[in-house]
Amino acid sequence: MRRLALLALVLCCAVKSATASTVVVNNSVALDKLTSAQLRSIFTMRQIQWPDGSPIYVVVLPDHSTEHQRFSREQLRLFPYQLTNIWDRQSFSGTASRPWQATDQAHMMELLRTTPGSIGYVEQYQADPAVKEVRIE
Amino acid sequence: MNKPFNLATALLGILLYPASVVAADIDWNGFIAQGLIQAQDSGFVNSSGDISAELTELGLNSRLRLAPAWHLSGQLVYLDGGNRYPSGLRLDYLFLDWYFYNSSDLQANLYLGRIKNQHWLYSSTRDVPFTRPSIVLPQSVYFDAFRDIAVGSDGMAVQAHHHNNFGDFTFNWSLGNTPVSTEQSELLLGDAISGKLKMNFDHQASLYWQPQLSRFSFGMVLLDSEFSYRAAETEPFFAADFRVSRVMLNMRYQLEKWEFSSELQQERLQIDGFFAPQFHQDQLGQGGYMMAQYHQSARLRWFAMLDYSVANKDDRRGRLLNENSDGAVPTYFGYQQSVAGGFSYDFSSSLRLSAEIHWVEGAGRLSPVILPDVVTNRHKYWQLYAAQLTYRF
Numbered sequence: 405m406r407r408l409a410l411l412a413l414v415l416c417c418a419v420k421s422a423t424a425s426t427v428v429v430n431n432s433v434a435l436d437k438l439t440s441a442q443l444r445s446i447f448t449m450r451q452i453q454w455p456d457g458s459p460i461y462v463v464v465l466p467d468h469s470t471e472h473q474r475f476s477r478e479q480l481r482l483f484p485y486q487l488t489n490i491w492d493r494q495s496f497s498g499t500a501s502r503p504w505q506a507t508d509q510a511h512m513m514e515l516l517r518t519t520p521g522s523i524g525y526v527e528q529y530q531a532d533p534a535v536k537e538v539r540i541e
Numbered sequence: 542m543n544k545p546f547n548l549a550t551a552l553l554g555i556l557l558y559p560a561s562v563v564a565a566d567i568d569w570n571g572f573i574a575q576g577l578i579q580a581q582d583s584g585f586v587n588s589s590g591d592i593s594a595e596l597t598e599l600g601l602n603s604r605l606r607l608a609p610a611w612h613l614s615g616q617l618v619y620l621d622g623g624n625r626y627p628s629g630l631r632l633d634y635l636f637l638d639w640y641f642y643n644s645s646d647l648q649a650n651l652y653l654g655r656i657k658n659q660h661w662l663y664s665s666t667r668d669v670p671f672t673r674p675s676i677v678l679p680q681s682v683y684f685d686a687f688r689d690i691a692v693g694s695d696g697m698a699v700q701a702h703h704h705n706n707f708g709d710f711t712f713n714w715s716l717g718n719t720p721v722s723t724e725q726s727e728l729l730l731g732d733a734i735s736g737k738l739k740m741n742f743d744h745q746a747s748l749y750w751q752p753q754l755s756r757f758s759f760g761m762v763l764l765d766s767e768f769s770y771r772a773a774e775t776e777p778f779f780a781a782d783f784r785v786s787r788v789m790l791n792m793r794y795q796l797e798k799w800e801f802s803s804e805l806q807q808e809r810l811q812i813d814g815f816f817a818p819q820f821h822q823d824q825l826g827q828g829g830y831m832m833a834q835y836h837q838s839a840r841l842r843w844f845a846m847l848d849y850s851v852a853n854k855d856d857r858r859g860r861l862l863n864e865n866s867d868g869a870v871p872t873y874f875g876y877q878q879s880v881a882g883g884f885s886y887d888f889s890s891s892l893r894l895s896a897e898i899h900w901v902e903g904a905g906r907l908s909p910v911i912l913p914d915v916v917t918n919r920h921k922y923w924q925l926y927a928a929q930l931t932y933r934f
Contacts, residue, residue, distance in 0.1 A: 441704040
């Protein structure tokens with residue numbers, strides 16, 4: 405019984421690590437960690453500059469993608485419709501641009517690799533010299 | 542807001558030219574919406590009460606990055622809402638946005654130019670169909686006859702976001718005025734006027750708070766505005782000053798499937814002059830709405846709404862209004878209350894169909910405001926039906 409419980413725990417952790425989003429930035433960004441509140445400010449397009457004054461380019465996956473929905477709920481603690489409403493309201497009142505939309509995770513990584521100041525998220529992150537993982541505290 | 546062409550040309554010139562040069566730093570959005578609307582037994586849309594296609598909303602906007610902390614934003618809209626507001630092309634906003642403070646827990650912007658009203662829950666995008674919860678917004682707060690005046694102003698605004706252990710805070714402040722067109726003046730005062738209405742200033746401040754990890758958010762808005770009327774020599778009315786002050790409270794509670802929102806307002810209207818040189822009126826109106834939205838799926842959303850407003854809180858059923866006009870103005874012009882329900886369905890991320898019904902009692906939120914149209918609005922009870930198809934790009 406104890407073995408079964410242990411197996412369930414290991415499986416649970418494995419599933420969690422396989423599906424949890426990793427926040428990734430272009431290597432030009434001089435940060436290794438962000439708070440949850442900062443991450444929310446960035447993805448709701450309220451904070452548009454890094455501390456050195458360079459522009460932040462936010463990259464997201466399509467609204468309907470499960471990766472985007474999971475990231476929105478787990479990392480930003482916002483329901484996806486709330487995030488979409490915020491972006492729509494900002495972009496149609498002129499106070500912010502919508503984030504860039506990648507078609508899939510490969511496209512997301514390509515945009516993150518080639519755009520200084522960019523930030524996005526991936527599941528099953530594989531180390532890449534042009535990008536780096538950011539820890540969320 | 543009805544002299545858009547010189548400003549619009551400037552906007553398009555500024556925003557179009559750099560598009561080919563710095564395509565990565567310019568952002569475009571737009572929408573096209575057309576619907577059918579009918580307000581039986583009232584002049585809300587037209588005088589006949591017949592089905593009308595006067596439910597057209599078109600918009601094109603752009604945001605250009607001039608420097609990391611400087612942006613230029615503008616939007617042109619074409620609106621046709623029948624009697625609800627003046628129809629035609631408008632420069633909705635055109636402002637410089639300076640992101641003047643950036644830290645990990647505080648960000649602040651200064652906006653200069655023709656700015657949007659960022660203070661109410663849906664004020665900044667009330668003309669953008671897929672950003673509002675219903676085709677016709679609750680009239681207690683989003684009174685269509687005031688649309689052009691309430692949607693924004695020419696002036697300056699500050700917006701600041703801050704988060705700490707107590708949650709997220711957003712502070713807005715704005716000061717400006719709005720050009721008042723002849724059509725807008727007639728919507729407010731009545732088509733018998735021939736003088737000129739001018740807004741002297743519009744001053745607003747608001748504070749929003751979302752407690753840490755909470756699904757609730759709360760807001761408070763203060764508004765003060767002043768208008769003056771210069772009467773023509775040949776009309777029966779007199780020079781006047783109008784002062785409108787509002788206090789508003791709002792609340793929103795958002796869950797995965799359900800969303801509840803409410804805004805309450807108390808409005809003080811002071812009139813000096815107009816009906817007679819020594820005429821003075823000082824009254825408090827009240828109103829508010831409660832709305833529930835249910836997201837049945839990612840595509841389908843339902844809503845239900847209760848809306849209530851009264852022009853004078855000491856005359857909730859309009860008896861004084863009727864007596865003071867020697868019976869000329871029926872009691873039901875002193876208030877307006879309604880129940881509404883509807884849905885929206887997204888065929889894709891770009892295409893939405895919305896439809897709704899409103900059952901209304903009263904004519905207190907039908908234009909014109911100061912000199913009510915008792916000929917067209919002969920009914921105490923009336924219904925509103927609307928359906929609209931929206932495409933965004």
